[in-house]
Amino acid sequence: MVRLGIDRLLEDPALHGPLRGRRVALLGHPASLTSTGQHSLDALISQGALSVTAAFGPQHGMRGDKQDNMIETEDALDPRHGIPVFSLYGKVRYPTDAMLDRFDVLLVDLQDIGTRIYTYVTTLAYLIDACAAAEKAIRVLDRPNPAGRPIEGSILEPGWESFVGAGPLIMRHGLTLGELARWFVAYRGHAIDLEVIPMDGYRPEVGPGFGWPIMERPWINPSPNAASLNMARCFPGTVLLEGTTLSEGRGTTVSLEVVGAPDVNFERVLARMRAECADWTEGALIRPCWFEPTFHKHAGRLCSGLQLHTDYDGYRHDRFKPYRLVALLLKAIRSEYPDYPIWRDFPYEYETERLAIDLLTGGSFLRDWVDDSEARPGDLEQRLRTDEAQWAESMAEVRLY
Numbered sequence: 001m002v003r004l005g006i007d008r009l010l011e012d013p014a015l016h017g018p019l020r021g022r023r024v025a026l027l028g029h030p031a032s033l034t035s036t037g038q039h040s041l042d043a044l045i046s047q048g049a050l051s052v053t054a055a056f057g058p059q060h061g062m063r064g065d066k067q068d069n070m071i072e073t074e075d076a077l078d079p080r081h082g083i084p085v086f087s088l089y090g091k092v093r094y095p096t097d098a099m100l101d102r103f104d105v106l107l108v109d110l111q112d113i114g115t116r117i118y119t120y121v122t123t124l125a126y127l128i129d130a131c132a133a134a135e136k137a138i139r140v141l142d143r144p145n146p147a148g149r150p151i152e153g154s155i156l157e158p159g160w161e162s163f164v165g166a167g168p169l170i171m172r173h174g175l176t177l178g179e180l181a182r183w184f185v186a187y188r189g190h191a192i193d194l195e196v197i198p199m200d201g202y203r204p205e206v207g208p209g210f211g212w213p214i215m216e217r218p219w220i221n222p223s224p225n226a227a228s229l230n231m232a233r234c235f236p237g238t239v240l241l242e243g244t245t246l247s248e249g250r251g252t253t254v255s256l257e258v259v260g261a262p263d264v265n266f267e268r269v270l271a272r273m274r275a276e277c278a279d280w281t282e283g284a285l286i287r288p289c290w291f292e293p294t295f296h297k298h299a300g301r302l303c304s305g306l307q308l309h310t311d312y313d314g315y316r317h318d319r320f321k322p323y324r325l326v327a328l329l330l331k332a333i334r335s336e337y338p339d340y341p342i343w344r345d346f347p348y349e350y351e352t353e354r355l356a357i358d359l360l361t362g363g364s365f366l367r368d369w370v371d372d373s374e375a376r377p378g379d380l381e382q383r384l385r386t387d388e389a390q391w392a393e394s395m396a397e398v399r400l401y
Helices: 005-011 013-019 040-047 119-134 177-188 229-243 266-281 322-336 356-361 365-371 377-398
Strands: 023-028 051-057 084-087 105-109 137-141 152-155 170-172 194-197 258-261 285-291 303-309
Touching (some): 005 137, 040 105, 105 119, 119 137, 119 177, 137 177, 152 322, 152 377, 266 377, 322 365
Parallel strands (some): 051 084, 105 137, 137 194
Antiparallel strands (some): 152 170, 258 303, 285 303
């Protein structure tokens, strides 16, 4: 059985004892739960041994108050405990001095899903920077990475930092949040009192969960549209769809597990993908489907589409490459529909000048590859393999499991 960092902290006096007499704050969200289903904030306060003086919420809020993407949350008082809950996705995204003055030790208990652009990763990086400058301590209560250990994609290029890219991380990073914290501290060169409270019994290479303890832990949405383990596995690829005019399934019950549009024949697109590079379509079931979003892109219109399935016996964790798969899908659409307006031009995560697809990929190379009629899958493969080898070396020293 996997024992989470929060459970180990609560149960072991050797871990929570050193926090007595110090003001403690928690960075959490709706999936910050103990093994008994109690929210970590409630559990920490009800234990009675710690002085919890503040809480912080990332995007979507501490308790999960915002459904859609890019909707801000206000500061508030926790209705149960009366302590301030500061929003790091509202008036500010970087903690103010007044916020930092409320605590001595920050506990971080966030469920990540293993992809660079997930904004909780950026919030973690900002808090590490702020706490290092203010000489505050951090304890990361570690949790599983549901995407597991495989790494894939490209490393964010210099100059492309944003709220969906806090540094030169690869898209599918293969680390837990505690390991990511260790990476950020090493990369930034911070002198900070950082400690990771690791999990016991975490085995990310073992199936069928490959990073998620199936039948041990229920899936609790860490953000409103991260609704399943299948979504977390697909997300390193399907998140690219946010930068396109194609629907990523918002307005359906399977957001970021499907792709579709009313004016594209996706059975034709899938055939083109398999003809161009069948290897990139392996590992999961790709099912032609139809859906009608109730809101967001193409709301109320019937869309031809594809759904990705990793939650079945035929799933092959080592063969499934969601970043390559979605890149190939975009390339196939460009080949089948040369004039199709793929790229969505709209403000994205506080950026108004650069295209969302470039912010997501950390550079313009993927868009350039899709739009270049002469570029082939082998050209992208060469770039990705180089970055993946570089990241594998970069992450080796921070792994805990």
